Amino acid sequence: MTTLIFGHQNPDTDAITSAITWAEFQRQSGNTDVEAVALGTPNDETKFALDTFKTQAPRVIDAANGADVMLVDHNEAQQSVADRKDSTIVSVVDHHRFANFETAAPLFIRAEPVGSCNSIIYKMYKENGFEITPQIAALMLSGAISDTLLLKSPTTTDLEREILPELAKIAGVDLQEYGLNMLKAGTNLAAKSDLDITEGDAKSFDMGGKTVRIGQVNVVDLEEIYARQADIEASLKAESERNGYDLFLLVATDILNSNSTGLAFGEGKDKLEAAFGGKFDADDRLALPGVVSRKKQVVPPLQKAFEA
Known part of the structure; x- marks a missing residue:
């Protein structure tokens, strides 16, 4: 059965793009039977990012139906898929607090107190020498811009200040121009x-x-x-x-x-x-x-x- 990868309910840009970039990480790791899905439809900001970089929105699910799951951008049960207790959690990549979280089996966890989940995933691509295509870079960039409000949020860390310009260069966009346009797209x-x-x-x-x-x-x-x-x-x-x-x-x-x-x-x-x-x-x-x-x-x- 295909392993499902998803962020939290009412997904924001970081949640949806993290699912996509973590799915690609898994494929480059040799785990090809994975699918990035979402626990809700993309908001206007996320649609702007996906449309700009010609990326199809993940399939929306309301249940995992017993499939193995990988969580990104969340870990708390009340923010996750409704039937999560019936699934085996294979991995978690997150930058939030941990609460109401327990598993029956060992799992991989990567959690860091940084500005976005995509920041962690970017580090892991670099650590493993994986390819970061312009499209993947653009999605990582969009998630990090969203969660840090274009580096203005107090959640911003030195990691985001370092990697956002790098990602913008790979994606081929102007960081400030694209970032402001994306944020404004979500304020209509x-x-x-x-x-x-x-x-x-x-x-x-x-x-x-x-x-x-x-x-x-x-x-x-x-x-x-x-x-x-x-x-x-x-x-x-x-x-x-x-x-x-x-x-x-x-x-x-x-x-x-x-x-x-x-x-x-x-x-x-x-x-x-x-x-x-x-x-x-x-x-x-x-x-x-x-x-x-x-x-x-x-x-x-x-x-x-x-x-x-």
């Missing part, structure tokens, strides 16, 4: 439904026994979010009640000015205020100055607040 809110905005990049976390759902949407003008705030909040409420989330936080991030605003529904809004040292204002918005990274700037302080 007019083309997104309220559900797309709230759930499009959302992940669930277990925090102090509570299920906390955290979504993030990138914009070039936060006024676009404010204009739709009532409908977005209605979507947060509906999804929370339908799925049993204790708290649903949407982080709207201005990619040009590196600031965010939080909108939330559920119990624990006091935890949000404690985590970020602010208060929801009269418009029920929580200012998050300088916050752009869910992984580094949102999850850790919120986890601490819920477990205090």
Whole structure:
């Protein structure tokens, strides 16, 4: 049976491109019976990257059906395929925290606290002397640009500062021009439904026994979010009640000015205020100055607040 390779649910650019680049790594390693798949359709940013470099989007699955699996860009069970417990996890390549993770069999794990999953995969290509084609380089580049906000996110490490120019050269693109165009492609809110905005990049976390759902949407003008705030909040409420989330936080991030605003529904809004040292204002918005990274700037302080 073919081994399936995939990133997290509601996949972003790094999740989808990591599955593709890790599948190619496996083929160059001699493991040809692998397939890059996805746990959701590509968002507009990812579509821009795939279309630019003439790459077919991976097949979308909702179950692994007992196949062996390789995980990229995630490890937590609630962010993975629904029937993961019925599969053998062969490998994990990730740059996030590890939680709710255990296996019955030994496996390969490569985890590093860097800016993107593709950064790790790039290192492994180099370590093994594998070929990095312009297309593979472009996909790695796109994933790393997305996760580091073109090197502006605090998740950026010296590794990304080193490899992004290298990858751009192999891919044959201008780093700044391509990167900004790709990020802007994902900020077209007019083309997104309220559900797309709230759930499009959302992940669930277990925090102090509570299920906390955290979504993030990138914009070039936060006024676009404010204009739709009532409908977005209605979507947060509906999804929370339908799925049993204790708290649903949407982080709207201005990619040009590196600031965010939080909108939330559920119990624990006091935890949000404690985590970020602010208060929801009269418009029920929580200012998050300088916050752009869910992984580094949102999850850790919120986890601490819920477990205090």
